[in-house]
Amino acid sequence: MSAPMHETRLRSATREVVIGRQHRFCLIGERINPTGRRIFQDQIRAGDLSAVERDVASQVAGGADVLDVNMGVPLVDEAELLAKVVTMIQGLTDLPLCIDSSVVEALEAGLAAYDGRALVNSITAEDERMEQILPLVKKYDAAVIALPNDVDEIPMEPDKRLALVEKIVRVATTEYGIPIEDIVIDPLAMPIGADVTTGLATLETMRRIRDTYGLNMTCGSSNVSFGMPGRHELNGTFLSMAMTAGLTSAIMDTRTPEVVSAVKATDLLMGHDEWGMAWISRHRAAQAAAT
Amino acid sequence: MSAPMHETRLRSATREVVIGRQHRFCLIGERINPTGRRIFQDQIRAGDLSAVERDVASQVAGGADVLDVNMGVPLVDEAELLAKVVTMIQGLTDLPLCIDSSVVEALEAGLAAYDGRALVNSITAEDERMEQILPLVKKYDAAVIALPNDVDEIPMEPDKRLALVEKIVRVATTEYGIPIEDIVIDPLAMPIGADVTTGLATLETMRRIRDTYGLNMTCGSSNVSFGMPGRHELNGTFLSMAMTAGLTSAIMDTRTPEVVSAVKATDLLMGHDEWGMAWISRHRAAQAAAT
Numbered sequence A, B: 001m002s003a004p005m006h007e008t009r010l011r012s013a014t015r016e017v018v019i020g021r022q023h024r025f026c027l028i029g030e031r032i033n034p035t036g037r038r039i040f041q042d043q044i045r046a047g048d049l050s051a052v053e054r055d056v057a058s059q060v061a062g063g064a065d066v067l068d069v070n071m072g073v074p075l076v077d078e079a080e081l082l083a084k085v086v087t088m089i090q091g092l093t094d095l096p097l098c099i100d101s102s103v104v105e106a107l108e109a110g111l112a113a114y115d116g117r118a119l120v121n122s123i124t125a126e127d128e129r130m131e132q133i134l135p136l137v138k139k140y141d142a143a144v145i146a147l148p149n150d151v152d153e154i155p156m157e158p159d160k161r162l163a164l165v166e167k168i169v170r171v172a173t174t175e176y177g178i179p180i181e182d183i184v185i186d187p188l189a190m191p192i193g194a195d196v197t198t199g200l201a202t203l204e205t206m207r208r209i210r211d212t213y214g215l216n217m218t219c220g221s222s223n224v225s226f227g228m229p230g231r232h233e234l235n236g237t238f239l240s241m242a243m244t245a246g247l248t249s250a251i252m253d254t255r256t257p258e259v260v261s262a263v264k265a266t267d268l269l270m271g272h273d274e275w276g277m278a279w280i281s282r283h284r285a286a287q288a289a290a291t
Helices: A039-044 A049-062 A078-090 A104-112 A127-139 A156-175 A198-213 A231-244 A257-269 A274-290 B038-045 B048-063 B078-090 B104-112 B127-139 B159-175 B198-213 B230-242 B257-269 B273-291
Strands: A008-011 A016-019 A026-032 A066-070 A097-102 A119-122 A141-149 A184-185 A247-254 B006-009 B016-019 B026-032 B066-070 B097-101 B119-122 B143-147 B181-186 B249-252
Touching: A008 A141, A026 A049, A026 A119, A039 A049, A049 A066, A049 B273, A078 A097, A078 A104, A097 A104, A104 A127, A119 A127, A127 A156, A127 B127, A141 A156, A141 B016, A141 B038, A156 A184, A156 A198, A184 A198, A198 A247, A198 B257, A231 A257, A231 B230, A231 B257, A257 B198, A257 B230, A257 B257, B006 B143, B026 B048, B038 B048, B048 B066, B048 B078, B066 B078, B066 B119, B078 B097, B104 B127, B119 B127, B127 B143, B127 B159, B143 B159, B159 B181, B159 B198, B198 B230, B230 B257, B257 B273
Parallel strands: A026 A066, A026 A247, A066 A097, A097 A119, A119 A141, A141 A184, B026 B066, B026 B249, B066 B097, B097 B119, B119 B143, B143 B181
Antiparallel strands: A008 A016, B006 B016
16 A cells, blocks of 8 residues: 555646546546447538537536547548547537547547647557557657556456556556556456456456556446446446545446446545535535426 | 454344355344334334334345344333344244344343344443443354444544454453354444545444454444435445445345445445346346336
């Protein structure tokens, strides 16, 4: 428990968000993504970006602290589109952005269009991904999400994941000069329905990353419940448990109040909501909306 | 993490319940208690115990694994009443019982009327309580809930609570010959609304009790949310967090599905619900009830 508690600072032109264990949990809203949304994809190809506007508004209303932006649409120039959408979103909200793409050129175009300190989503421990993306992270003074998986496998054992985290930290800090506090690890929460032991393994991985490196962590909140009923409740419960193990942010659709609520309750119980004011306000707003 | 994982075995005449970290969380249903229920108290004075029957049925239906029985009614012979109710409940359910009283004679009468291994609720670290109650725990081969508070204070600091746990364990095992696995610590969860730092302090106390002694733990699930809105959600979230810190049971009203559900989700995520069958069944039953 002697590792420092790193703080990851993200910024838009006018607002800073700090991810860290002394701060309330950071919600990265992830709806701005055409994957699996055929109508949205057709609109984008027709030059209609109105869905982006609605998605930004709904993620902000749901309580997002940062917005994840992914514009992977088949048969579209992703770099050009992502730059355009990043520019557009900066006119809609002052929340910092997480620039999300599997295409290196798109990441670069998105970063170039962004005025602030973005979060880049994502690298893995694969040499090629690090070689391509870490220079961009450095050049644009961004932070980066890193997944502890390698070319050949997504290891389940905490030891193997820790070894890949060690590699990522070593390469990013010593070879590319990325400050350690700008590395945010996604420890890869796997579906509990496939193997009920993965929950504890993920929590152990998180505790070890926290205690060994003091790194911030994020995860997709919905993987864990894949194939199960009661998904929102499982997702929220998992985040509460993971927050006690060092998880400091999650990538999630903030339109799901059950999951946001679980995070806010955990913030309160972890002492990150002075006098419970945020929790109480949330309940007053919910009551007002219900009447 | 090298402390053994103790198992506390409770029994009725025909059923055993094991509290322990390798087992699913133990729900101790606590509704069978006239405190604050004026009608119930009047009925008891008039010899009408029909409310006990309803309370047993509703706690069992809610998923209780053990039933807490308290019969503290002003102006009533609590020892006689508790013995009578303990006898009655053994004809209604095969769940093991937790015999709950602040009156030593009532505890003894309840234990004498019980056929099995009961849980006794409760001792503190006060010498007088231990001297009065631990011989009964030994005589009736029961397990016992112990609260780490002393005559003069309920300490908030984990160090002080650990020191009181040490005293309880030492006295109970060496002076009264109680096996360590039959001591269940209630680490005293305090209201978060009074002081938002108490949540983390309680979780740290739990982790240290687990890692130092491997003892089972229980707590009242509703204290933590006292004075706050959204109490069920806070209570459920707190239990999920506490389960990752070593809490293995809770004393709660199982008629609150939100809290029971949080426990069941956590059981699944901790690998205590093979294939998720209990979670899936619970959702099927809820769906069937809703249609």
